[in-house]
Structures are given as structure tokens and as C-alpha cells.
Amino acid sequence: MPENQPRKQTNSPSEDFSEGIDDLLADLWQRHLPTLRERLDLLARTAAEATTGTLNEITRAEGQSIAHKLSGNLGMFGHHKAGDLASQIEHIFKAPTPETLPLLAGLTRNLRETLAANL
Amino acid sequence: MRRILIIDDEDDIREVAALSLEATAGWEILTANSGAKGIDIAVAEQPDAILMDVMMPEVDGPTTFRNMQQNPAISSIPVLLLTAKVQGVDQRRFAGLGVAAVLFKPFDPLTLADQISEVLGWSKNSHSEQPVPSEPAV
Numbered sequence: 478m479p480e481n482q483p484r485k486q487t488n489s490p491s492e493d494f495s496e497g498i499d500d501l502l503a504d505l506w507q508r509h510l511p512t513l514r515e516r517l518d519l520l521a522r523t524a525a526e527a528t529t530g531t532l533n534e535i536t537r538a539e540g541q542s543i544a545h546k547l548s549g550n551l552g553m554f555g556h557h558k559a560g561d562l563a564s565q566i567e568h569i570f571k572a573p574t575p576e577t578l579p580l581l582a583g584l585t586r587n588l589r590e591t592l593a594a595n596l
Numbered sequence: 597m598r599r600i601l602i603i604d605d606e607d608d609i610r611e612v613a614a615l616s617l618e619a620t621a622g623w624e625i626l627t628a629n630s631g632a633k634g635i636d637i638a639v640a641e642q643p644d645a646i647l648m649d650v651m652m653p654e655v656d657g658p659t660t661f662r663n664m665q666q667n668p669a670i671s672s673i674p675v676l677l678l679t680a681k682v683q684g685v686d687q688r689r690f691a692g693l694g695v696a697a698v699l700f701k702p703f704d705p706l707t708l709a710d711q712i713s714e715v716l717g718w719s720k721n722s723h724s725e726q727p728v729p730s731e732p733a734v
């Protein structure tokens with residue numbers, strides 16, 4: 478082997494394997510972005526209704542369902558903090574109280590901000 | 597080659613789970629977006645295991661599982677429920693069902709196949725399972 482040749486950096490087989498899956502997951506993430514954006518918009522509207530006291534049972538259940546889906550999905554793509562925020566939102570929608578409902582607006586805002594770089 | 601049926605109403609859950617199991621374990625993946633369709637596919641295709649979401653519209657996972665148990669054609673196929681982290685009442689609800697396992701969302705795509713293999717007693721990355729030949733009678 479010639480001397481003074483820089484050693485080529487190569488991944489181990491397991492690193493190549495993980496990178497391959499990461500690339501596939503990144504592609505899936507891109508394809509599901511429109512759905513994610515729609516869900517974030519719906520959550521924001523539902524949280525706004527909660528703040529103004531206009532939340533009804535239908536929109537409450539819708540908010541709970543959307544937050545539940547997000548709490549289960551976001552972590553798969555590595556967005557664990559966002560998934561935890563979605564879980565907090567879900568729990569508030571599941572059993573809302575006058576003390577917890579006002580928290581929804583801030584939580585949904587935090588959720589969007591946490592994901593902002595990937596939207 | 598192991599064949600897994602994934603039943604979930606969420607497109608991205610089905611796709612990520614399928615991607616994960618195909619890429620990490622080489623399993624063949626079947627999918628359904630509802631319990632009813634899942635039962636039809638299970639009867640027709642006889643998968644080695646079923647990974648099924650708990651919260652689905654119309655008929656949820658536990659109800660679908662009970663329906664599967666009533667069908668002799670598929671009642672012996674191990675079922676793993678997939679759900680968000682549960683507490684208290686939900687744990688008790690699943691304990692008496694008789695499913696093979698309950699796995700939690702979000703799952704790690706890199707280790708999902710390992711989790712399934714572990715609970716079902718499968719060898720890791722089993723691309724094919726050959727029955728162990730029995731000892732000849734003496």
C-alpha cells in the first residue's frame with residue numbers, strides 16, 4: 478500500500494445499516510409532512526378554542542385524537558421531545574379542567590417550535 | 597421467511613413498522629388499515645404473527661383480537677398489541693386479553709424486530725425458520 482496515502486474513513490457495517498434506515502425514515506418523514514402540518518394546524522385551532530372557552534365535545538375529542546397520534550408517531554422519527562409535548566396535550570384534552578385548558582395554547586406552540594426546523 | 601401482518605389505521609405507523617421489519621430482519625410484511633381487513637388478510641395469508649394497534653376507529657385492537665380468537669383459522673396466530681404508553685386502567689384492560697405481548701409507541705425502528713423476536717422466542721434476523729428435526733424413535 479502506498480505510503481502517505483490518507484486512510485479512507487469508512488463506516489462499520491452496522492453504521493452503514495443504520496444510515497440506510499435513517500435515509501429511508503427521512504424519506505418517509507418528508508412524505509408525511511403535509512399530514513403533520515395539517516394536524517399541527519388543527520391542534521392550534523382546537524387549543525385556541527380551549528382558550529376562548531368555545532371548545533365543544535367534538536373538537537375536544539378531535540384534539541385528543543390528533544395529539545394521541547402525534548405522541549405515538551413523532552418518536553418513531555426521533556422527535557422524542559415533540560412526542561412528549563404531544564402526550565402532555567393529549568392528557569389535557571382527555572380530562573380537561575379550568576386549570577389545564579389554558580396550558581394548551583403554550584404547549585401547541587412549543588410543539589410547533591420544537592419541530593420547526595423539520596417542517 | 598417470517599411473515600408479519602401489521603394492522604394500524606395510521607399510514608406512517610404501518611410504513612415505518614414495515615420498513616423497520618423488512619430492513620432489519622428481512623421479514624415479509626403484510627398490512628391492513630383496519631381490524632376487519634386485517635382479519636380477512638390473516639385468514640387468507642396465515643402470517644406468523646400479527647402486530648396490531650390498539651386505538652383504531654370503528655373496531656379497536658382488543659375487540660379485533662377477541663374476534664380473531666373466535667375464528668379457528670387464525671386464533672393460534674400470536675398477536676402483539678401496539679399502543680401508546682399505558683397506565684393503570686389500560687394495563688389491567690390488556691392483562692387478561694391473552695395477547696402475546698403489548699409493545700409501546702413510539703417504537704424504535706432499529707429494534708422493533710428484536711422486541712418481536714424476543715417475546716415470540718424467535719431467533720434474531722431469522723430469514724427462514726426450519727423446523728428442528730425430531731429424534732428418530734428407538
